[in-house]
Amino acid sequence: MxxxxxxxxxxxxxxxxxxxxxxxxxxxxxxxxxxxxxxxxxxxxxxxxxxxxxxxxxxxxxxxxxxxxxxxxxxxxxxxxxxxxxxxxxxxxxxxxxxxxxxxxxxxxxxxxxxxxxxxxxxxxxxxxxxGNIETVLPSKLELEICQNCETCEAAAACPSTAISPGVEINLLQCQGCGVCQMACSFDAIKGGKKIKIHxxxxxxxxxxxxxxxxxxxxxxxxxxxxxxx
Ligand SMILES: Cc1cc2nc3c(=O)[nH]c(=O)nc-3n(C[C@H](O)[C@H](O)[C@H](O)COP(=O)(O)O)c2cc1C
Missing domain, CATH: 3.40.50.1950 (Flavin prenyltransferase-like)
Known part of the structure; x- marks a missing residue:
């Protein structure tokens, strides 16, 4: 077909x-x-x-x-x-x-x-x-309450698309969703696949x-x- x-x-x-x-x-x-x-x-x-x-x-x-x-x-x-x-x-x-x-x-x-x-x-x-509500999955997200604002941000350094502004956010229009940042951050401050409810x-x-x-x-x-x- x-x-x-x-x-x-x-x-x-x-x-x-x-x-x-x-x-x-x-x-x-x-x-x-x-x-x-x-x-x-x-x-x-x-x-x-x-x-x-x-x-x-x-x-x-x-x-x-x-x-x-x-x-x-x-x-x-x-x-x-x-x-x-x-x-x-x-x-x-x-x-x-x-x-x-x-x-x-x-x-x-x-x-x-x-x-x-x-x-x-x-x-x-x-x-x-x-x-009603549906549960949906977010792309990579920097959790500011977990982020330790390290002097050198390991996640930003590892990001191949320079999509991360340390201590601020991930620029999703630059992010390629590779997930390297999630592994690089020692504090686990970047989450992928977080579920949220949408109305x-x-x-x-x-x-x-x-x-x-x-x-x-x-x-x-x-x-x-x-x-x-x-
Ligand atoms: C990460 C992300 C996820 C999105 N998920 C949805 C979604 O599940 N449903 C939806 O209607 N719009 C979603 N949007 C918004 C649409 O992308 C936006 O309305 C866009 O203008 C739709 O254009 P299109 O209909 O031409 O593809 C999402 C946007 C982003 C950045």
């Missing part, structure tokens, strides 16, 4: 999405489409290299929004029915809000709109599904519900479900 997989800038369900994508890439040709935020967030969680290693070749490209122009000509592949399936996982509340209002001004919202026009079957896995806003849940009305588009609860559908 020729599959297109879109990734937006959500940390939630990101690791699970990458794992399923890797598994499918063994038997199918997968083109990966990254929103600008999707690319940034993949790097923060140390998952970007895993995407580059499963892409490469015709219909197995890594297409980044950062490299595209405003008309997204590559989205034409969908209106021409060149893909058998489009999966977008994880899908941010921002992207869902745009889709349900018919807005197509980003790489991911464009491929969804063109997939609709080309009648390409689409699975969307939204992060915001139901009212789902009414507006986001209302938008997700509107998605169920779309033709040729199915809303899934978790990327694992795709395994049973292909």
């Amino acid at each position: 020729k599959i297109a997989w879109g990734i937006t800038g959500a940390g939630h369900l990101l690791q699970d999405s990458v794992e399923i994508l890797e598994m499918l890439s063994m038997d199918h040709k997968i083109t990966v489409f990254l929103s600008r935020a999707g690319e940034e967030v993949l790097k923060m969680y140390g998952l970007f290299e895993r995407i580059t290693s499963v892409t490469g070749g015709y219909y197995q490209e890594l297409v980044t929004e950062a490299e595209q122009k405003s008309s997204y000509p590559i989205a034409g592949r969908f209106s021409l029915g060149k893909y058998d399936l489009l999966v977008v996982s994880p899908t941010t509340s921002n992207t869902i809000g745009k889709i349900v209002n018919g807005i197509a001004d980003t790489l991911i919202t464009n491929i969804i709109a063109q997939a609709g026009k080309g009648r390409v079957k689409t699975y969307v896995i939204p992060v915001d599904l139901e009212l 789902m806003r009414d507006v986001d849940i209302r938008n997700t519900r509107k998605l169920y009305e779309f033709e040729d588009l199915e809303v899934l609860r978790h990327p694992l479900e795709i395994k049973n559908l292909i």
Whole structure:
């Protein structure tokens, strides 16, 4: 099968999405489409290299929004029915809000709109599904109450991306999620994978519900479900 997989800038369900994508890439040709935020967030969680290693070749490209122009000509592949399936996982509340209002001004919202026009079957896995709280995982975080403000910060010295301002914060836009800082700090002041609770806003849940009305588009609860559908 020729599959297109879109990734937006959500940390939630990101690791699970990458794992399923890797598994499918063994038997199918997968083109990966990254929103600008999707690319940034993949790097923060140390998952970007895993995407580059499963892409490469015709219909197995890594297409980044950062490299595209405003008309997204590559989205034409969908209106021409060149893909058998489009999966977008994880899908941010921002992207869902745009889709349900018919807005197509980003790489991911464009491929969804063109997939609709080309009648390409689409699975969307939204992060915001139901009212209430969800538990999600943070990228690397400097815990200031543990940080000892060492004269020479071992974590900052070890960081290959110079992303750490000692005693202040990690610049996530520079962080590549390699985790070297966590091992370097003798005081264990940098945590990776810390879990926090996030409240789902009414507006986001209302938008997700509107998605169920779309033709040729199915809303899934978790990327694992795709395994049973292909
Ligand atoms: C570390 C990190 C994690 C994020 N996780 C989420 C998330 O789980 N869900 C969400 O809706 N937005 C999340 N965001 C915010 C989106 O990246 C942001 O709204 C972005 O503009 C979405 O753009 P996109 O929909 O084009 O990908 C996260 C941002 C950061 C920095």
